Amino acid sequence: xxxxxxxxxxxxxxxxxxxxxxxxxxxxxxxxxxxxxxxxxxxxxxxxxxxxxxxxxxxxxxxxxxxxxxxxxxxxxxxxxxxxxxxxxxxxxxxxxxxxxxxxxxxxxxxxxxxxxxxxxxxxxxxxxxxxxxxxxxxxxxxxxxxxxxxxxxxxxxxxxxxxxxxxxxxxxxxxxxxxxxxxxxxxxxxxxxxxxxxxxxxxxxxxxxxxxxxxxxxxxxxxxxxxxxxxxxxxxxxxxxxxxxxxxxxxxxxxxxxxxxxxxxxxxxxxxxxxxxxxxxxxxxx
Amino acid sequence: xxxxxxxxxxxxxxxxxxxxxxxxxxxxxxxxxxxxxxxxxxxxxxxxxxxxxxxxxxxxxxxxxxxxxxxxxxxxxxxxxxxxxxxxxxxxxxxxxxxxxxxxxxxxxxxxxxxxxxxxxxxxxxxxxxxxxxxxxxxxxxxxxxxxxxxxx
Numbered sequence: 001x002x003x004x005x006x007x008x009x010x011x012x013x014x015x016x017x018x019x020x021x022x023x024x025x026x027x028x029x030x031x032x033x034x035x036x037x038x039x040x041x042x043x044x045x046x047x048x049x050x051x052x053x054x055x056x057x058x059x060x061x062x063x064x065x066x067x068x069x070x071x072x073x074x075x076x077x078x079x080x081x082x083x084x085x086x087x088x089x090x091x092x093x094x095x096x097x098x099x100x101x102x103x104x105x106x107x108x109x110x111x112x113x114x115x116x117x118x119x120x121x122x123x124x125x126x127x128x129x130x131x132x133x134x135x136x137x138x139x140x141x142x143x144x145x146x147x148x149x150x151x152x153x154x155x156x157x158x159x160x161x162x163x164x165x166x167x168x169x170x171x172x173x174x175x176x177x178x179x180x181x182x183x184x185x186x187x188x189x190x191x192x193x194x195x196x197x198x199x200x201x202x203x204x205x206x207x208x209x210x211x212x213x214x215x216x217x218x219x220x221x222x223x224x225x226x227x228x229x230x231x232x233x234x235x236x237x238x239x240x241x242x243x244x245x246x247x248x249x250x251x252x253x254x255x256x257x258x259x260x261x262x263x264x265x266x267x268x269x270x271x272x273x274x275x276x277x278x279x280x281x282x283x284x285x286x287x
Numbered sequence: 288x289x290x291x292x293x294x295x296x297x298x299x300x301x302x303x304x305x306x307x308x309x310x311x312x313x314x315x316x317x318x319x320x321x322x323x324x325x326x327x328x329x330x331x332x333x334x335x336x337x338x339x340x341x342x343x344x345x346x347x348x349x350x351x352x353x354x355x356x357x358x359x360x361x362x363x364x365x366x367x368x369x370x371x372x373x374x375x376x377x378x379x380x381x382x383x384x385x386x387x388x389x390x391x392x393x394x395x396x397x398x399x400x401x402x403x404x405x406x407x408x409x410x411x412x413x414x415x416x417x418x419x420x421x422x423x424x425x426x427x428x429x430x431x432x433x434x435x436x437x438x439x440x
Binding site: 005010013016020023034035039042045047096102108109110113 | 414417423424425434438439440
């Protein structure tokens, strides 16, 4: 969530502040030596001359742009922006964080006006009396330093969640791939081979030979022919190869359930029908 | 604001001044300066030349404000923010400068002993002209230095 901060400054007040300052300076110079300084005082006083007013307008616009650039640091994330508009008023709109303290907005506006006036005066004097320009640059920098303080954030909102007890579990790190298991669907005569180790690759043979990584890779359920011995092994890089498991279903006389999955821990017999003679043996096979 | 110097009018002032000086001023021997100041046609033409020289001086010092110059007149125009209260004294100073210059030039030839007074007058008047020329009105102040406003939504 963000907020929109809008600063409005009366442009005529800024113009007259600039003209007033230069008028005072010119009168001081004139008082020091009227004859010698009359011409200098005349030209350094920003009066109502048309070309002076145009220059003042340009100086104000430049100062406002500089202020907007300085404010970029305080805008809120990817939606942050600083826009300016100068007509009767000088309007500066910023997108700020939701935690911006609204109570600081008014002093921020006053400091923004001070910055703009002093930066414009710096631009006026830099080509006439550079030694005077330095003073206004310093005052603009001073105003900016206090502008920075007006962007203090409010404290973060109270969290509605609390820390729970940290729960940790310890599991043995497997060093060996799990033994492949078989699943047979009688209706379709499809034999599936699976392995509990994630990322393992299964290789199988259907001729009774010992499967290796050079054997056929298991990709999809096999169409099983009764009496065929399927042997499978599962491998994964970084782990020891699994035990070899085998599947044999000699017939399905009388129908029945699908054959059970064989596992490496012992025999399983296929059952489900009257004469269901399907067997499944899982045992380590010496390659 | 405009100031127009008409050389013919200033010439009459010069002649009047010379006439007064002729009646009142005496040289070191106590003699009236009547002979030194009698103006014939040729002398009157010389006075007019002196006035044009003076006008040239003024034009040089006020060049930023000169908007017209002819054989008969010199016109100065000031921006709108010039202090209009100075129009009369400024016009008078310009005219007086021309008179002082003409008298200085005249007496520099005829009576150098009293010429220096008019040289000093010329310098003082030119300084006054320059100061009054370069005097602006105070800038307009229609807006109060009101506090800027801010809103957060």
